[in-house]
Amino acid sequence: MMDKPAEQLRPGSAAAPGSASALGAALPFLALLLVGISFPLFGGGYWGLIATRACVYWVLVSGLNLVVGFAGQIAIGWVALLTLGAYTTSVLTAGTVTPPLPPYLALLIAAVVGAIFGLIIGLPALRLRTFYFAITTLGFATIVTQVALAWQSVTGGGVGVPGPILPEPFSSQWGFYYFCFGLAAICTWMTANVAASRFGRALTAIRDAEVAAEASGISKPALLTAVFLFSGAVAAVAGGLFAALQSYITPDAFTLDLSILFFIAILIGGHGSILGPLLGTILLTVLPEFAAPLVAWSTFLYAVLLLVIVLVIPGGIAEILDFRNRRPLESGRAIVPRPDLLPRLFGAPSDPGVLRLEQVALSFGGVHAIDGLDLEIHPAQVHGLIGPNGSGKTTTLNVISGYYAQQSGAVRLNDIALPVLACQRRAHMRIARTFQTPRLVGAASVLENVMIGGTVDGEGTFVESLLSLPRHRRDEVMLRDTAMLALAVVGLERLAPVRADRLQHSELRFTEIARALMLRPAFLLLDEPAAGLSAEEIVRLGALLKAIARGGTGVLLVEHHADLIFDICHHITVLNLGRMLAAGTPAEIRSHREVVSAYLGG
């Protein structure tokens, strides 16, 4: 069998991605760093210009990558921030409006302006549908350019303004190159830190599994705010650098083509990757330089590249470079949970009280989804919820976990009413759940998916993650260790580094359970976890759920598999047409006449 001796499952064990693969991940960056530092030795002045341009673009794209690649927001018009940053820096150093400021201060002020406007441009994402948001960002890009054209007294209108000139030693061509290269390297480092933090994982959760992200306590507004602020700031700094590089800016330098370039670089690079978009940016900056006719066709080629990527390799360069996930997985894998590890995961037991539904009612139009339901979930018990399709089981779960607001009645934990429609708050109350269809981030590894479940337990702030400060690193160690333990509990620790979309259906279900366990939940709500599992797996699932309940968790199990229900539940409630048909012990329910005729049959 594949049971491992307990010692091997110590924190930081070999099953977790170790230092060897961390070095492997860093290698391409180190190589690029080396090439970049030594570039002046072999590149001529012209290629120096192109390299500097690529560095400036990357400063912007690295921030936009968090918005587009990680958070999945389709912000096409980000050139607006480049324009803002370029003009702010140039006008402040030229001294047309204020007394001339030193360039570094101007860049700093531009960063602040960029952060604010990044937030203004980005926040509609919280209110608007995807396509609408994309169009509004395009609108912003046009507005900024038009304002630059019209506000002649400040921006010079069509005439433009001279760009800032950095002081020695950055005023020479190579000096400026190193300045831009340094900033590009810092941005790479910072965004890589975010990617490997709970914030980066939370962003991918918002992108690919928003509903599950909310259940894990992730607040989309807070996270997007942080990301838009950062992204806006670096985009504006990139604008200042762009102005310095051009030595003179006019509104027509900030074309929509440039916005498209940034956006496509990220998509070519691949979602959720730092290296991919970095290579994408370099590729797209350098490509038109290889033949004069290509310059005119550059946007056309970018568009063709985008179409090909979207249709053929949506994962982009990152997917192509993902060698680790090409290695075949072992066949005939079995899921062998280790319930004995639960006490290690949960620590000391606590008494959360009773989770009670009182006369909850909810209708959709004329349909009474839940019609006056009373339910009690006690800790250390498995409570089954069964009934025919459409009887309101999932709706009940959704009301408890805060996705739907009941129209009457209350949901109480220890007699305190749970806030309505506050699905993100449930994680803080240690109410965890799984979903009818597994909602995982397919592009992330199993381990990362499970770590998402513990997001609320991290203490470090976004800035601390940006700069990889000690509290961020402590959070990471803590989350990783806990996640490995949770995976060991459900029996999937060998699949920790594997991309989630390569897993079998049953493995996805157990992964969701591991993610829920990260919260050490007081109450665990499961929505048909046995669907699609083999008989053997259902037995193991039952044993696991019983063990979880024994540890003090109140388990609410919505299921169709009668065997599992009758095997492990302490109490069963039967729903029909939104109303409770019967409630009692398994023995009582099994012989209940109406239940048998309405649902169980035979």
Place this chain on the structure above:
Amino acid sequence: MSMTRRQTLASAGAAVIAGGLAKPAIAAKEPIRIGYLPALTGLSSSTGIGLNRGAQLAVQEINEAGGIDGRQIELISRDTQSDPTKAVNAAVELTRQQQVHVIIGPLNSGESLAVVPQLARLNMPELHPCWVDSLTDPQKYPMCFRAAPTNRQIGGAANRYVVDVLKLRKVAVIGDTTGYATASVNAYVPMLKAKGAEVVYQGNVDAANPDVKPEMLRMRSAGAEAIMPWSVNAGFLSRLINARGEMEWDVPIVGQTTLGSGQTKALLEKPEYWAKVYPNNFRSCCFDAQGRLPERTAAFVERLHKAKVDTSDTLLWWVAAGYDAPMMVAEAVKHAGGTKAEDIVGYWNQLKNYPGIYGDISFTPEQHDGYPDDEIVMCEANSLKDGAFRLAPGYAA
């Protein structure tokens, strides 16, 4: 004529590997490399297309005559696409990669505003035909020369015609949103006011905007008696002329030379709309009362016909100015005995009445604007023939 970038990359790479980018020794037969930055596509391409024809003819003639001291001229051209960013890129590439000796252009002020400071930093001699005043400065840009008039000269002539000859007081000044037009409008409005005229409308409109009617209606309701457009965009100018015709508004249009180009003519809805349009032009490209061009120009037009260079859809002065630039470079190399930057610049700094087709060009170390005031005239657009015009009515010499 021009190497592809792929060849350039390969050869540059080889040179580097061989050990550093040493300047090749001046061999007797090494070509004279002139970098050229026309805008052949994009919103401001009409000038570039015209100038380019002249430049190509000039280089062809020089090379067919054996070159300069046995050296052929190589004109390495990069289309800036009317984009200042691409212009900067190209200027640096021509300087560093192609190692040109002189750069001609950019041909549009918007692009030059970005390129001129760059080339000054790279110590590259530059000759350009752009009009915006700030594009020469013997202190800041000692190697940059302008073989063309400035905004002050052009605006002066046009404003003089409207106020002093046509005797009109209320003027509407309109430009597109390029750097050139913005700078021009900003320069000309105070000049008009100083002459006692009343500027009843001043605006910059996107050249690509298909609808100029609102602007024209605002001009009319402000009581404008003359319209002065400043833009090199033939489409934009033609739309203004068409709108005036559709509105049946009888006011003169006085301004940009492009108003008279064949491109503009082709976009007019009715040929009669071209009446009462008085663009700037230059004495060298205007016929006298007997319908004859100045001798030098007539000979030039002959050569154009023989070389099958088309002038019907452009302006003769563009072709002439384009022709003069490589000629002036060739002249400089011949007299300086080589392509060293200081020698070329030194020669130009003493240039007196160089007999260009476009005009007589003179420079001094303190004055890098070479075009004489008195050769700027106003002409009548619908007298276009072979790219040249008749002088505007009432325009005394």
Place this chain on the structure above:
Amino acid sequence: MIESIVSYGLAVGCIYALIGITYNVMFSASRVFSFTSGTLGMLGGVLGSLFIARMGMPVAAGFLLALAAGALFGIVTEIVAVRPVLKNLEQHLYVLSTLALALMIQQLTAIEWSTEPQPFPRLLNVARGGFDQQFWLPMLACIVVVVGLELLYRHTLVGRAFLAIAEDNYAARALGLPERRLRMASYALAGVIGALAGFAGGEMLLAFFANAPMLTFYGFVPVALGGMGNNRGAVIAGLLLGLFEQVANFLVGGIFASVAVFTVFIIVLLARPEGLAGAAVQRRV
């Protein structure tokens, strides 16, 4: 002055409304918005100018050919940019694929046709002036399309099949409706409408590749404000947009006018994300 504002504003508003209807027809068939809607409008103008002015075809022939090209491009959109990504609707890949396709066509037009606006031929040989054809042609096109769609959806089997696919995809398929062919037909119809918009408005907007991004935005405003899939809302919103834009043009001039339009649009959208006439967002758990 007033008549100029009203006639131009309503006419251009009809063009915006028609592009909005193009968006809606594509949306009805596939639950997806396509960036190619504005490009279709651009193609109507460019191809009309190409066929009639440059290649010298008679007006009727050029017209029909332009519409056919629109239908073809609509079908291409469906096959290349929409069908392959319908499986992962949540990933919103359709935004990228239709954006890419739209960009490709726009750039191709810019390079092969011209980067400058080219004139569009006069369609009817009537003197200029008064309530000119450049104003009433787009209005006529709009009326024809709205009435035609109404008749199609309510009174023909094909039209009702379109509606069925839009309302409930699964049920329609269960009934045996050929979903794929109906979707392609819808996209072809959308292509025709878009090309018609550009052709009818050609004299006003000129044959210009940059009309594509402009129409993509201005054609979407009626959809956003009028409600997704709501054609009547699109027409009203389109007309209002056209008038508002023209008034702004006269009052503050071209640059500020577009800023005004964008600002109002974004503010309205933030206040009511589902549009002024649309329905609220559906459940997602």
